[in-house]
Amino acid sequence: MTKPDNHILVIFGASGDLTYRKLVPALFDLFVQKSLPENSAILGVSRTKLSDAAFREKMKMGILKFSNLGKDHEDKIDAFLPQVFYQPLNTFEADDYIHLKERLGKIDAECGTEGNYLYYLSTPPSLYKIIPENLAQHKLNRQASNTGWKRIIIEKPFGYDLKTGKALNKDLLKFFKEDQLYRIDHYLGKETVQNLLVTRFANGIFEPLWNRNYIHHVEITTSESIGVEGRGGYYEGSGALRDMVQNHLLQVTALVAMEPPTTIEAASIRNERIKVLQSLRPLTKHDLEHNVIRGQYTAAKVRGKQVIGYREEEGVDPDSRTETYVAMKFHIDNWRWGGVPFYIRTGKFLPTRVSEVVIHFKPTPQSLFVDNKDFCNDGNILVIRIQPDEGMLLKFGVKIPGAGFQVKNVNMNFHYSDLQETYVPSAYERLLLDAMNGDATLYARGDAVETAWNFVQPIIDYWENDPEAKLHGYPAGSWGPDVADQLIEQKEITWRYPCKNLAEDGIYCEL
Numbered sequence: 001m002t003k004p005d006n007h008i009l010v011i012f013g014a015s016g017d018l019t020y021r022k023l024v025p026a027l028f029d030l031f032v033q034k035s036l037p038e039n040s041a042i043l044g045v046s047r048t049k050l051s052d053a054a055f056r057e058k059m060k061m062g063i064l065k066f067s068n069l070g071k072d073h074e075d076k077i078d079a080f081l082p083q084v085f086y087q088p089l090n091t092f093e094a095d096d097y098i099h100l101k102e103r104l105g106k107i108d109a110e111c112g113t114e115g116n117y118l119y120y121l122s123t124p125p126s127l128y129k130i131i132p133e134n135l136a137q138h139k140l141n142r143q144a145s146n147t148g149w150k151r152i153i154i155e156k157p158f159g160y161d162l163k164t165g166k167a168l169n170k171d172l173l174k175f176f177k178e179d180q181l182y183r184i185d186h187y188l189g190k191e192t193v194q195n196l197l198v199t200r201f202a203n204g205i206f207e208p209l210w211n212r213n214y215i216h217h218v219e220i221t222t223s224e225s226i227g228v229e230g231r232g233g234y235y236e237g238s239g240a241l242r243d244m245v246q247n248h249l250l251q252v253t254a255l256v257a258m259e260p261p262t263t264i265e266a267a268s269i270r271n272e273r274i275k276v277l278q279s280l281r282p283l284t285k286h287d288l289e290h291n292v293i294r295g296q297y298t299a300a301k302v303r304g305k306q307v308i309g310y311r312e313e314e315g316v317d318p319d320s321r322t323e324t325y326v327a328m329k330f331h332i333d334n335w336r337w338g339g340v341p342f343y344i345r346t347g348k349f350l351p352t353r354v355s356e357v358v359i360h361f362k363p364t365p366q367s368l369f370v371d372n373k374d375f376c377n378d379g380n381i382l383v384i385r386i387q388p389d390e391g392m393l394l395k396f397g398v399k400i401p402g403a404g405f406q407v408k409n410v411n412m413n414f415h416y417s418d419l420q421e422t423y424v425p426s427a428y429e430r431l432l433l434d435a436m437n438g439d440a441t442l443y444a445r446g447d448a449v450e451t452a453w454n455f456v457q458p459i460i461d462y463w464e465n466d467p468e469a470k471l472h473g474y475p476a477g478s479w480g481p482d483v484a485d486q487l488i489e490q491k492e493i494t495w496r497y498p499c500k501n502l503a504e505d506g507i508y509c510e511l
């Protein structure tokens with residue numbers, strides 16, 4: 001790995017939760033692994049008045065609590081913190097940017113960071129226009145060989161719908177060029193998600209099967225085992241479709257379904273990903289009524305403890321129609337995937353926290369062996385586990401030793417944790433390092449974000465405007481509304497239920 005250029009990472013929203021729990025702990029882990037350049041600095045920025053010392057103290061707590069390596073390398077925290085600084089700033093105060101510019105110049109001079117600035121907007125999305133605008137007004141967006149590079153990372157949500165998604169892109173492009181923009185989707189930073197590319201394009205055994213001739217259907221699940229946890233106010237303005245489907249699930253779909261890129265370069269991979277999104281078959285009225293299911297969790301006993309329903313959560317309208325669950329079926333209209341249904345689902349308060357892609361292969365054309373409780377002819381599946389317990393599982397049938405031809409499904413199981421010598425970086429470690437290196441492969445491009453909004457917009461419109469649009473309740477702790485089972489229409493095929501066959505699968509589940 002080449003080390004990134006010397007630079008300053010400027011985190012807007014530095015007094016917030018994401019900085020404390022994810023960003024600075026990930027930066028510390030990079031520091032411990034000597035992945036940061038020789039001269040680097042972190043400048044935290046937000047309205048709260050804090051001194052450098054107070055900010056460092058807070059970050060130290062975050063590192064100890066949330067970083068991968070903090071506990072084993074506590075002695076290194078004191079070596080890391082001197083490169084962490086803080087600058088109070090109200091994004092609406094133009095004068096505050098003058099102070100910011102002066103501070104950046106001072107850190108450059110003290111730390112040798114050469115005018116390379118990576119901005120990270122970890123703020124409410126309402127500030128995504130004003131911050132780039134003010135940076136530009138103070139020429140803090142300009143890059144040249146003698147002034148260093150300037151890049152900007154933006155956290156989701158990238159808009160609220162197609163119109164605002166487009167407007168956001170337009171606003172950002174007024175002040176930064178597309179190749180300076182890094183729209184982060186932390187799902188794409190997960191090792192197994194990137195491994196999808198390797199699984200598919202480095203293994204002669206999988207790629208020939210990766211198409212409509214051999215794949216029956218594809219299932220992608222991202223579930224959470226908790227509710228909105230006090231963030232009901234935020235979630236009311238979002239919901240599962242905007243929070244998970246428009247970004248994470250469609251981006252993972254694009255990686256599963258894309259054509260081989262011509263090179264492993266960012267532009268090449270992103271070009272193939274967007275083609276998948278462009279090939280999503282537009283949803284018809286029939287699809288909206290029958291193939292998109294929305295649900296909302298209701299009060300129930302979860303793991304022996306009574307929990308409240310979504311509508312009883314703080315900050316939530318008692319008549320709220322915001323979805324905490326979405327399941328849908330759709331098609332990708334291209335040569336590779338013609339006729340292969342894709343099923344995706346996501347929800348809060350489901351039985352476990354898991355993200356996995358399940359490739360269901362077609363059965364043999366003729367069934368020689370009788371189905372039994374341990375075997376079925378259409379049992380060949382490849383499970384790509386994104387979290388937790390990252391890894392892959394291939395299920396296939398073998399003969400049970402002894403007389404006759406009794407068949408049993410068995411698993412070939414790979415866990416990343418088995419690579420004991422290999423450190424698996426967190427998604428934020430990987431993505432921050434990529435942005436420092438100017439590698440946008442795992443970041444979403446503006447046109448891909450708009451294309452994804454374009455696909456989900458009819459759902460938003462239908463749910464908002466059609467009084468007939470159904471919202472199904474589901475008890476917290478269940479796998480969502482029963483009606484979602486009917487999406488996968490054949491009687492004998494339904495969703496894979498992670499944890500149901502825990503011992504058999506040998507994949508860890510959080511219960």
Ligand SMILES: NC(=O)c1ccc[n+]([C@@H]2O[C@H](COP(=O)([O-])OP(=O)(O)OC[C@H]3O[C@@H](n4cnc5c(N)ncnc54)[C@H](OP(=O)(O)O)[C@@H]3O)[C@@H](O)[C@H]2O)c1
Binds near residue numbers: 013090092122157
């Ligand atoms: N937390 C997560 O795990 C997570 C995951 C995915 C995406 N995100 C996204 O990441 C972003 C940050 O999330 P968060 O959880 O850290 O939010 P948060 O805890 O509410 O923090 C927001 C930050 O923005 C700052 N801020 C607000 N108004 C400001 C202004 N006018 N000028 C300067 N700073 C201002 C706040 O600091 P002051 O009040 O001190 O100004 C605070 O530091 C959000 O867009 C969120 O959707 C978060």
